[in-house]
Amino acid sequence: MRKSIATVSVSGTLPEKLEAVAAAGFDAVEVFENDLIACPLPPEEIRRRAADLGLGIDLYQPLRDFEAVPGDVLRGNLRRAEHTLELMTRLGADTLLVCSNVSPDALPDDALAAEQLHLLAERAAGHGIRIAYEALAWGRHVNEYLHAWRIVRMAGHQGLGVCLDSFHILSRGSDPIGIEAIPGEKVFFLQLADAPRLAMDVLQWSRHYRCFPGQGGFDVTGLVRHVLATGYAGPLSLEVFNDVFRQSDARRTALDAMRSLIALEEALLPSGAPPVVPSGFAFAELATGGSAELPALLSALGFARTGTHRTKPVELWEQGGARVLLNANPATEGTATPEETEPGLVAIGLETPDPAASVKRAETLLAPVLPRERAPRDAPLDAIAAPDGTALFFCRTGHADHPDWTADFPRESPVPDGDVTGIDHVALTQPWQHFDEASLFYRSVLGLRPQESMEVADPYGLLRSRALAGGGTRLVVNIARVVGAHQAPRQHVAFAVRDLRALARRLRAEHPGLLLPIPANYHDHLEARYATDPEIRELGLLYDRDERGEFLHLYTVTAGQVFFELVQRIGGYGGYGAANAAVRLAVQHAERS
Amino acid sequence: MRKSIATVSVSGTLPEKLEAVAAAGFDAVEVFENDLIACPLPPEEIRRRAADLGLGIDLYQPLRDFEAVPGDVLRGNLRRAEHTLELMTRLGADTLLVCSNVSPDALPDDALAAEQLHLLAERAAGHGIRIAYEALAWGRHVNEYLHAWRIVRMAGHQGLGVCLDSFHILSRGSDPIGIEAIPGEKVFFLQLADAPRLAMDVLQWSRHYRCFPGQGGFDVTGLVRHVLATGYAGPLSLEVFNDVFRQSDARRTALDAMRSLIALEEALLPSGAPPVVPSGFAFAELATGGSAELPALLSALGFARTGTHRTKPVELWEQGGARVLLNANPATEGTATPEETEPGLVAIGLETPDPAASVKRAETLLAPVLPRERAPRDAPLDAIAAPDGTALFFCRTGHADHPDWTADFPRESPVPDGDVTGIDHVALTQPWQHFDEASLFYRSVLGLRPQESMEVADPYGLLRSRALAGGGTRLVVNIARVVGAHQAPRQHVAFAVRDLRALARRLRAEHPGLLLPIPANYHDHLEARYATDPEIRELGLLYDRDERGEFLHLYTVTAGQVFFELVQRIGGYGGYGAANAAVRLAVQHAERS
Incomplete structure (x- = not known):
């Protein structure tokens, strides 16, 4: 399966991250907005470097606080979105992650969310870009993956699908079996992270303690099985925010990350050789x-x-x-x-x-x-x-x-x-x-x-x-x-x-x-x-x-x-x-x- | 006011802790059981060193999981208690902290808790020792300070009182005004700790993130005011479990601790000189x-x-x-x-x-x-x-x-x-x-x-x-x-x-x-x-x-x-x-x- 990782998961400057990720054998990256903003290279140059390293840019993320807002807020949000779509064209990224709105402006109105996401998907389609909508675990009104899917289905735009993130689903204790209700072609992206079981605020938990699959307490493999059962054929992409990885050598972290995906893939496929356990x-x-x-x-x-x-x-x-x-x-x-x-x-x-x-x-x-x-x-x-x-x-x-x-x-x-x-x-x-x-x-x-x-x-x-x-x-x-x-x-x-x-x-x-x-x-x-x-x-x-x-x-x-x-x-x-x-x-x- | 600190609050061996605490000008310490167990010096020698440094041993802590248990468990608990009382006699400590039971053996029976604490207080009195009962924020049945006071009053033994700990009270959001319901002579001890406001499991919060008063988000001064209003005349004692202090220089941490108590005392007394704020x-x-x-x-x-x-x-x-x-x-x-x-x-x-x-x-x-x-x-x-x-x-x-x-x-x-x-x-x-x-x-x-x-x-x-x-x-x-x-x-x-x-x-x-x-x-x-x-x-x-x-x-x-x-x-x-x-x-x- 295609293997990807978010640039936020390893340390360093954006070019350093790309090199470390490529050296570990990844096929692609998600470019995290903050990494790009702080980078002195123009998007075209980042695109070229990624291509030279054999890396696709499978996702750009995130566009925040977009949907379900009053009309005057929408105008500003569309301006932001238009900028992001232009940037993605320069970067050569064809999928944009939109995470569910956390701002006080957001209204508890699924129909409005669907309508505005449809509008966004329509604009994005003009750039050849797809929108992957994700329920953040701490979203103001939308914080369950099935709720995000409900809105995506309601919007009914072929350029709009869901992004599933194992942390956001498993940290809330949601049962991932419901993923099978989503047609595979509407799962636009799959982000994977594990985490130790901690009784703490989910936002802090997510921002500081995520880890690679197999390093925490979540059944990430089980979740991926449900996603594959939908027919999803996109990448497995790691998105890990971790205070320790932030301070670690990028190349070593990238290898650790790749090891986690290889072990995960092995656990998924019955054909994989079982470990030879020392006696x-x-x-x-x-x-x-x-x-x-x-x-x-x-x-x-x-x-x-x-x-x-x-x-x-x-x-x-x-x-x-x-x-x-x-x-x-x-x-x-x-x-x-x-x-x-x-x-x-x-x-x-x-x-x-x-x-x-x-x-x-x-x-x-x-x-x-x-x-x-x-x-x-x-x-x-x-x-x-x-x-x-x-x-x-x-x-x-x-x-x-x-x-x-x-x-x-x-x-x-x-x-x-x-x-x-x-x-x-x-x-x-x-x-x-x-x-x-x-x-x-x-x-x-x-x-x-x-x-x-x-x-x-x-x-x-x-x-x-x-x-x-x-x-x-x-x-x-x-x-x-x-x-x-x-x-x-x-x-x-x-x-x-x-x-x-x-x-x-x-x-x-x-x-x-x-x-x-x-x-x-x-x-x-x-x-x-x-x-x-x-x-x-x-x-x-x-x-x-x-x-x-x-x-x-x-x-x-x-x-x-x-x-x-x-x-x-x-x-x-x-x-x-x-x-x-x-x-x-x-x-x-x-x-x- | 008399100023004390728990040995767990600073780093090092027990003798190193005593020296650092004395150098910062404290009057007394609480000896934490784990510090004593790991110390090669006999209790008599620890007592002598503390006395040479001008430090009283105002508390020994903790006796855990004692009260509200079935009869067969009580026998073992009394044996443990008897050992602790003998040890305290050697150490020259006259107050024992008993924290509320967290074990699955504990029964939700206030009358039984009172009866067994009365028995303990009676035994302790034979050694000239008082029992200070504290509600841990994660106690199995007793986790509110007023509940601990209810049991202490029910027991009706003059050698039994409560220990109040600002962390256990404020971390649960309990209103400290209820402290004024307790007669000052029944408040046997006051432990102070601040903490940053974190939404996390209270046990982990307590064990890793406590800090000195004025360094966190709790109104410790307000709590102390309520305690003083009861007529309490015992020490202000710092009990801080903190991952950073564990790794820091003990003398420096002890000075930091003393500074926090001086600032606290100043905030309590209207006579204190206000800070001269630079312009x-x-x-x-x-x-x-x-x-x-x-x-x-x-x-x-x-x-x-x-x-x-x-x-x-x-x-x-x-x-x-x-x-x-x-x-x-x-x-x-x-x-x-x-x-x-x-x-x-x-x-x-x-x-x-x-x-x-x-x-x-x-x-x-x-x-x-x-x-x-x-x-x-x-x-x-x-x-x-x-x-x-x-x-x-x-x-x-x-x-x-x-x-x-x-x-x-x-x-x-x-x-x-x-x-x-x-x-x-x-x-x-x-x-x-x-x-x-x-x-x-x-x-x-x-x-x-x-x-x-x-x-x-x-x-x-x-x-x-x-x-x-x-x-x-x-x-x-x-x-x-x-x-x-x-x-x-x-x-x-x-x-x-x-x-x-x-x-x-x-x-x-x-x-x-x-x-x-x-x-x-x-x-x-x-x-x-x-x-x-x-x-x-x-x-x-x-x-x-x-x-x-x-x-x-x-x-x-x-x-x-x-x-x-x-x-x-x-x-x-x-x-x-x-x-x-x-x-x-x-x-x-x-x-x-």
């Missing part, structure tokens, strides 16, 4: 930063070095089903990060039933495939870059049907069988502009299901956190709204432990100082709240419960940007101990200062 | 950054150098009633800013009827008074630092009753009488954390009236803007949510012009390149919208109108961090041409790149 973690790869901190931490936790890469300064450390790679030269993996000189997570290996299919899907969804330096004997191992720059490797460990990456690490010693059984989850901090992008990335590329996002108090700010899970893989993505000097560690790897009490007892005895100290005030509170047993305090464990089970966990001290968590899930506990994150952050800040 | 601008002082750009711009605009400071490298430039100081060595003025090596605004001179009273008031409101290096013959001139670091001088120009600062600039040439008649307004960009602080500062220290804040689209982000005006002085404070590389100029000085068309004609003829070029698309739009005359396009003017008049304006190119605006107000136009700010920003960005 768990093959490994976590950490840069050592030239320090001995990480090997010491892993040793203490019961890991052993079981192999060393044939050609690279990378060691394999294992315990039970948990594998950690320690890389002394991480510049060869992932994309460069400013933290790469100190210990930190640089890559994650994911188990997949079909690595080639995983990479193909990632490419389809515009994930950057990373070039790999590989010695001739090394196992092929494909990697993509996640939004935070971490490399994601697609692995198939220990299966005869695929080369095994562990073969590159000739075995030096057996895998110890200790309390750690595997990797439970990995937590990654995203740049603050990329939280929604990260959710969509992991959801669409890996098929993980996002859970509700949560807020955690940090002594110096707020942390927003969202878990994504599926097929045995659990990721937690965080963004920190924290002032510069007070950043918490960026990443952690959580190991699943069989008996956390036993492990904690051993660690406290043998490695004092290895575990993050937990304030006595926390355990006072825990006992008062949950009547927990004294051993939890004695061992310095953290505790949480949900309706399905219990959670014991604890944290190691931090090495560079990374630390380890040890977790034991009891029963069907499904969370991540978020209730304790504020305590953990406070102690980490105290340890650092 | 206009004495001068704007700009650092030249060693460049000839600013003198060249001022010359072109019709200014002349009329004097040079006796002892400092500072020139006085004048035209009509507009005075500009050009300072070649601004390190002697204001506080240091990273921009001081390039041209920028460093100080503003304000005309006041009584400079000494102005400074005294500023000191009372915790504005930093700046030390002044002054040669023996120089006129005394007092200055304070505004929140953005700009120095504010209090002047009395041309009055025999006060030394005149212009006497330090022996006259070299007469003041030219051109089109510029004075300074209309000055616009300052604030660090993003200090927008609410800046509003309160200018309102309380200078007595300016804040207008509604507005949002302006920037090609690379959003700008929030608020004008403050009074007595002939107009300031515009902006914050820019824009990514680093794309900052717009930080400041501008707007000169009032008698006939902007004439001035523009002269400038276009004699100084091409001096004025910011305005896109033709803007004028196309203007003509369609307002049917403006062709001369406005020809002269490159910007135009706006409101219900009282019209506004013509234009901008010069930028020198360093500063540019000039030329404005002509026709009729009673009261705005600042905000509708055109997005165009101005787009052109400025284009000029810079």
Whole structure:
């Protein structure tokens, strides 16, 4: 399907927006009036640049406060409209969005609205232009899409149709099934936006919190199905007003936007390949930063070095089903990060039933495939870059049907069988502009299901956190709204432990100082709240419960940007101990200062 | 009155919070449970530190979800309560905040609530502790302050009273006059917070957008009057949950908080000195950054150098009633800013009827008074630092009753009488954390009236803007949510012009390149919208109108961090041409790149 995006959805000047949108592979744009007004280029030049970039200008928007007005107001409105139609001729745009009147001048008179829209459509037809009438969710009298359709049908002009906008329809809770009452040839345009579910004024919600389909809480796909059922054959066009995207790199936002449309299209077509959901973690790869901190931490936790890469300064450390790679030269993996000189997570290996299919899907969804330096004997191992720059490797460990990456690490010693059984989850901090992008990335590329996002108090700010899970893989993505000097560690790897009490007892005895100290005030509170047993305090464990089970966990001290968590899930506990994150952050800040 | 603040209102660890709060001169704190839980210090040590700092612990908060529950739930709740009471004994806090139950366990049974609160009050009395019951705005059954009072009266225990919170009362639109139905001795505590008027879920509103009294849209002073009318003699305590304050420097936030209480107290007491409102601008002082750009711009605009400071490298430039100081060595003025090596605004001179009273008031409101290096013959001139670091001088120009600062600039040439008649307004960009602080500062220290804040689209982000005006002085404070590389100029000085068309004609003829070029698309739009005359396009003017008049304006190119605006107000136009700010920003960005 033809893919379009409103210029307001990305940052920059109008020429910068056009370039970013074209680079992401869009077919067309909607030109937003304010972008044009502020642009020093004449409309003819904008038209030429769009054409050179292979972009159509599928819509010009908006003409506001036009219909259902008294005669004297109409005269001024027609003058405005005539200017807009002339401008569109210069711009080469053939469809004009008219949004329902919000001014106090508007009269609650459908017949008058229809009559004046008919007049406008007639004038527009003289310029070869069509009018797409849209019900704004906060329109003064017309704010439901079926009401807009009623007026369009009443007007009965072939150059007049409706514009449907998923935000305006879904934010009001209207049922989109009524779209099927509209003949496809009268749906002149379809604008798509998602949004988080927020209980707030719909105008503010629309202007600041829209996001790309799949990043919010609306069933945009379901709405598009109803639109396609009418026979609509026009573009899918994104119109997103978002405070974060306004400040983000235009090219990156445009790629994120295109990814959302590809995922949406895939969800619409039964023929689309389903995501290849990873079945768990093959490994976590950490840069050592030239320090001995990480090997010491892993040793203490019961890991052993079981192999060393044939050609690279990378060691394999294992315990039970948990594998950690320690890389002394991480510049060869992932994309460069400013933290790469100190210990930190640089890559994650994911188990997949079909690595080639995983990479193909990632490419389809515009994930950057990373070039790999590989010695001739090394196992092929494909990697993509996640939004935070971490490399994601697609692995198939220990299966005869695929080369095994562990073969590159000739075995030096057996895998110890200790309390750690595997990797439970990995937590990654995203740049603050990329939280929604990260959710969509992991959801669409890996098929993980996002859970509700949560807020955690940090002594110096707020942390927003969202878990994504599926097929045995659990990721937690965080963004920190924290002032510069007070950043918490960026990443952690959580190991699943069989008996956390036993492990904690051993660690406290043998490695004092290895575990993050937990304030006595926390355990006072825990006992008062949950009547927990004294051993939890004695061992310095953290505790949480949900309706399905219990959670014991604890944290190691931090090495560079990374630390380890040890977790034991009891029963069907499904969370991540978020209730304790504020305590953990406070102690980490105290340890650092 | 005793002044207190909840520890949640400022950033940092609990000891850091206590220090910041004490440094700002507060008498006491409310200890917020989460701050204590995350703190490694035992309660006795927190008590000792607070005492050493001269701070009382006037409240511990909150005990949640206690009352109106079935018997089995009550047992667990009493265990929690007993723990909290013991903790408070260690902490030395004698009042416990119990907020109304939000859990699904709560029953809609006032008699049961009263009975269980009576039981709690009885237990608390055994520890010498009082219970202050508060209606949360989102309480399950109890969410109105009069409902909480009904239950407290029904319980009839002398150790049980109500806690009133201005946010919970005013956010629901409840009339605070009903407070006078409560005997003062039953008002155990008063928590104050303001908030901007937002149409959103009240829980989210409360957790993220509270601000200090005078920074939002609530009549907090009116509410406090009702509370004092009951005979309440307890503390005024600030409880503010705010995402920005969470990330700000704790000491600065605490001072801002104290300023809000001083201003509130002043508004309550008829004896308080009213603000000395400046009657206009004495001068704007700009650092030249060693460049000839600013003198060249001022010359072109019709200014002349009329004097040079006796002892400092500072020139006085004048035209009509507009005075500009050009300072070649601004390190002697204001506080240091990273921009001081390039041209920028460093100080503003304000005309006041009584400079000494102005400074005294500023000191009372915790504005930093700046030390002044002054040669023996120089006129005394007092200055304070505004929140953005700009120095504010209090002047009395041309009055025999006060030394005149212009006497330090022996006259070299007469003041030219051109089109510029004075300074209309000055616009300052604030660090993003200090927008609410800046509003309160200018309102309380200078007595300016804040207008509604507005949002302006920037090609690379959003700008929030608020004008403050009074007595002939107009300031515009902006914050820019824009990514680093794309900052717009930080400041501008707007000169009032008698006939902007004439001035523009002269400038276009004699100084091409001096004025910011305005896109033709803007004028196309203007003509369609307002049917403006062709001369406005020809002269490159910007135009706006409101219900009282019209506004013509234009901008010069930028020198360093500063540019000039030329404005002509026709009729009673009261705005600042905000509708055109997005165009101005787009052109400025284009000029810079």
